[in-house]
Amino acid sequence: SRKVKSLRLRANFWESIRSGFVKNNNSTQLVEPPSIVDDEEETEPLLPVEFTLVERTLQDGLIEEIIFSSGGEIDVYDLQGLCDKVGWPRRPLVKLAAALKNSYMVATLHSVMKSSSDSVSDSSEGDNGQKQKEKKLIGMARATSDHAFNATIWDVLVDPEYQGQGLGKALVEKLVRALLQRDIGNISLFADSQVVDFYQNLGFEADPEGIKGMFWYPK
Amino acid sequence: MLLGGTISTPPASLRIRSTLNPQNAVTQSSQAAFPAAMQRQPPSYSISDEDLKSRGFLLRRTAEGLNLDQLNSVFVAVGFPRRDTAKIEVALEHTDALLWVEYEKTRRPVAFARATGDGVFNAIIWDVVVDPSFQSCGLGKAVIERLIEDLQAKGICNIALYSEPRVLGFYRPLGFVSDPDGIKGMVFIRKQRNKK
Numbered sequence: 001s002r003k004v005k006s007l008r009l010r011a012n013f014w015e016s017i018r019s020g021f022v023k024n025n026n027s028t029q030l031v032e033p034p035s036i037v038d039d040e041e042e043t044e045p046l047l048p049v050e051f052t053l054v055e056r057t058l059q060d061g062l063i064e065e066i067i068f069s070s071g072g073e074i075d076v077y078d079l080q081g082l083c084d085k086v087g088w089p090r091r092p093l094v095k096l097a098a099a100l101k102n103s104y105m106v107a108t109l110h111s112v113m114k115s116s117s118d119s120v121s122d123s124s125e126g127d128n129g130q131k132q133k134e135k136k137l138i139g140m141a142r143a144t145s146d147h148a149f150n151a152t153i154w155d156v157l158v159d160p161e162y163q164g165q166g167l168g169k170a171l172v173e174k175l176v177r178a179l180l181q182r183d184i185g186n187i188s189l190f191a192d193s194q195v196v197d198f199y200q201n202l203g204f205e206a207d208p209e210g211i212k213g214m215f216w217y218p219k
Numbered sequence: 220m221l222l223g224g225t226i227s228t229p230p231a232s233l234r235i236r237s238t239l240n241p242q243n244a245v246t247q248s249s250q251a252a253f254p255a256a257m258q259r260q261p262p263s264y265s266i267s268d269e270d271l272k273s274r275g276f277l278l279r280r281t282a283e284g285l286n287l288d289q290l291n292s293v294f295v296a297v298g299f300p301r302r303d304t305a306k307i308e309v310a311l312e313h314t315d316a317l318l319w320v321e322y323e324k325t326r327r328p329v330a331f332a333r334a335t336g337d338g339v340f341n342a343i344i345w346d347v348v349v350d351p352s353f354q355s356c357g358l359g360k361a362v363i364e365r366l367i368e369d370l371q372a373k374g375i376c377n378i379a380l381y382s383e384p385r386v387l388g389f390y391r392p393l394g395f396v397s398d399p400d401g402i403k404g405m406v407f408i409r410k411q412r413n414k415k
Contacts, residue, residue, distance in 0.1 A: 213404020
């Protein structure tokens with residue numbers, strides 16, 4: 001059963017990321033265990049960069065596709081609009097663009113609307129350009145990383161109109177899986193008190209072994 | 220404006236505020252002999268660069284000259300697992316800021332800290348270590364104070380870290396607050412395979 005956690009392995013895992021110093025009289029040397037991957041992760045195929053999460057038929061024959069991508073293609077104006085929608089304070093566009101560029105991974109959710117007649121005409125060879133598909137950014141999450149040991153997730157947001165449908169969960173879950181598949185052993189984040197449960201349900205633990213998140217002179 | 224292509228010049232109203240340390244303007248007489256290579260006056264640290272130098276400790280801000288095997292030994296000495304030096308090298312290449320203290324006599328690293336992030340908003344400090352033989356004499360404090368200053372000089376306002384319970388008392392006097400407004404540090408716990 002995958003439920004059993006080896007405590008010793010967990011301790012070693014945590015040793016690898018703590019940022020403190022300890023007077024250690026113990027002469028035993030810890031060796032970082034090889035990347036221990038869950039059964040499921042090992043046999044699962046690599047996540048494609050972009051794939052459809054949900055496809056549903058709306059009224060008026062419109063079909064909506066929710067597409068997940070970890071490719072990081074994102075219009076910074078769209079992102080600012082999304083941040084406005086969720087009520088986040090404005091940040092300078094140039095800095096927003098830089099933050100995205102400096103992120104190890106940027107995951108997005110886009111909604112694509114098409115009429116059902118599109119799918120009929122799509123079957124014809126090379127005949128694809130008839131209608132501009134309306135593609136809307138509805139979610140984003142990004143992770144910074146040192147590309148080797150640690151990744152930290154920031155800025156998880158979902159358009160309020162699309163909340164409550166499990167999309168935020170899917171966004172974070174897929175981002176985490178993509179990071180794990182790149183062999184990043186430690187994935188962390190800082191959660192506002194009201195979303196701690198949300199992340200707990202996704203496999204995150206608060207204050208593991210009493211380790212506390214600290215901020216320098218927070219506002 | 221799509222990312223990945225060239226980013227057009229933003230309108231003037233979006234110009235970033237200067238990230239220069241306002242203390243640049245202050246000249247301190249004790250800093251008169253400051254090396255020309257430095258572009259700004261440092262703020263007052265608990266222990267000055269000069270004090271450290273007089274005790275045989277040199278401050279380094281790049282990985283140049285840092286022996287990764289020796290760094291690994293310091294990690295091991297404080298109880299971290301020994302890590303693949305190739306991986307450490309990759310990590311350091313993708314680190315926003317780092318600081319280490321070289322002990323002049325041995326030329327070995329005796330203190331170290333680094334920070335990763337997005338370069339504009341957030342930074343997380345990792346791998347803060349002081350060689351056990353050199354602990355309790357201000358090196359950890361010296362490293363953190365300067366790392367924070369360096370991050371601030373880049374305009375990064377959100378500086379965080381994960382602290383073991385027994386060193387919370389080290390970080391608090393340096394200005395760190397745990398769980399501000401109830402914000403919790405969380406870590407993804409990978410499911411471990413049940414050993415057969």
